Amino acid sequence: MGKRTRALFVGNSFTARNDLPGLLAQMVESAGKGDLEWELISAGGASLRQHLNKGEALQRLNDAPWDFVALQEQSTLPVKNAARMADNVRDFDKIIGKTGARTVLYMTWARQNAPESQDAISAAYSSIGEELGSLVVPAGLAWQICLADHPHVVLHDKDKSHPSLAGSYLAACVFYVTLFKSDSRTIPDIDIGLDAADVALLKQVALGALRDTV
Numbered sequence: 638m639g640k641r642t643r644a645l646f647v648g649n650s651f652t653a654r655n656d657l658p659g660l661l662a663q664m665v666e667s668a669g670k671g672d673l674e675w676e677l678i679s680a681g682g683a684s685l686r687q688h689l690n691k692g693e694a695l696q697r698l699n700d701a702p703w704d705f706v707a708l709q710e711q712s713t714l715p716v717k718n719a720a721r722m723a724d725n726v727r728d729f730d731k732i733i734g735k736t737g738a739r740t741v742l743y744m745t746w747a748r749q750n751a752p753e754s755q756d757a758i759s760a761a762y763s764s765i766g767e768e769l770g771s772l773v774v775p776a777g778l779a780w781q782i783c784l785a786d787h788p789h790v791v792l793h794d795k796d797k798s799h800p801s802l803a804g805s806y807l808a809a810c811v812f813y814v815t816l817f818k819s820d821s822r823t824i825p826d827i828d829i830g831l832d833a834a835d836v837a838l839l840k841q842v843a844l845g846a847l848r849d850t851v
Contacts, residue, residue: 642670643702644816645738646677647694647729648709651745653679654794655805657812660827664813667825684711685725695732703738705816707774712745712798715761716754723765730769740771741816746780746804749797755781774815776808779846783807783839790835803831803839810843822847 642665646658662673678694680687685708688694698706708729714722730740744762747755758777766773780792792804800808810824824840831839 640671642673642704642816644673644675644705644707644741645694645697645703646675646679646707646709646743647685647688648677648707648743649679649683649711650681650799651712652707652709652743653677654799655802657805657809660806660809660829661812661816663827664809664825665817667827668813668817670817682711684714685709685722685729689725689728698732698736698738703736705741705772706733706736706738707741707743707812709743709745710762712748713754715758719757719761719764722761723768726765726771727769730771740769742766742771742773743808743812744773744775744777746777746792746800749793752781752784772815774808774812775846776811779807779811779843780804782846783842787838787842790838802829803835806831806836807839807843810840811846814843814847 646652658675658677662675665673676697678688678697708726710722733740742762744759747758755777762773783790783792790803791801792807794801806829813824814822822844824843
């Protein structure tokens with residue numbers, strides 16, 4: 638039996654939609670890597686600065702031991718003001734570091750009607766992640782690859798912003814490979830309401846996105 642891993646997720650509906658942490662927990666269990674215990678601090682449209690100011694995330698950080706703390710910035714802030722995003726992450730990282738947890742950055746994706754903004758989003762997360770030595774989960778990069786190479790797979794919800802189930806599943810696959818690397822670099826099966834062919838394709842996209850970043 639594998640060990641118990643504890644993860645705190647801080648973000649908004651891009652993390653909460655389709656229960657992304659729960660999908661990841663299913664993968665961890667299915668792979669026999671133990672249990673992923675997780676909590677989510679989420680507020681609609683919230684930035685990391687708003688979470689810092691509100692205080693709930695900071696209280697949970699200090700109330701219990703965590704292995705990982707996954708930070709998701711407001712979806713357009715990396716494009717509009719990457720410097721402000723970097724400051725938000727730095728301030729969170731200082732607090733996370735004092736608890737002994739590892740900072741994880743959840744790189745999100747571009748709006749469906751603004752795919753050109755993905756490069757700015759990716760650069761913002763990668764830059765501050767490299768500066769701080771944080772783990773970066775390149776979900777947005779995986780989305781970019783999938784949208785370009787497999788346009789039949791619908792990753793965006795009808796609002797052209799939030800993830801469909803396939804989009805959240807792809808993000809969860811990238812989280813799994815980033816946080817729970819194995820020699821085989823395989824992603825375990827879980828019970829999810831997606832076409833089997835699409836599941837296999839999304840797994841390969843996730844693995845390819847990680848290979849492109851190492």
